[in-house]
Amino acid sequence: MKIKKMEAGLYCLHCQEEVDHEITYINSQIKSIRCMQCNKTKELNIDVKKEFYKEIVERIATKPTRMTEEYRKDLSHLLFSLPFRAIKKPYRLLKDVNSSRKVIRYYTKKKGIEK
Numbered sequence: 001m002k003i004k005k006m007e008a009g010l011y012c013l014h015c016q017e018e019v020d021h022e023i024t025y026i027n028s029q030i031k032s033i034r035c036m037q038c039n040k041t042k043e044l045n046i047d048v049k050k051e052f053y054k055e056i057v058e059r060i061a062t063k064p065t066r067m068t069e070e071y072r073k074d075l076s077h078l079l080f081s082l083p084f085r086a087i088k089k090p091y092r093l094l095k096d097v098n099s100s101r102k103v104i105r106y107y108t109k110k111k112g113i114e115k
């Protein structure tokens, strides 16, 4: 799970003109849109935890298919590449889990202050 920021020219209702906005994404979902001129921010409701679980489930769910396809393609190649995969996959997954935790913590903390 990653936070991405993007700038885009959008029409601001407050400024009543097209100005630069900062768009914050979580994965491919828009989390917030901020007018860079008047600072007015529109927060969109994303279930951060749901996003995170969806991502994990998708990743795990697509794994067996990939394995089977590769198995059909070239058995010897699979046998050679298997030890590398066994090390790389859990590591990559773990790294994403860590960054996702940071995102969840950030937004949970922010909500706590507001209320």
Ligand SMILES: [Zn+2]
Residues within 6 Å of the ligand: 012, 013, 014, 015, 016, 019, 035, 036, 037, 038, 039, 040
């Ligand atoms: Zn504005």
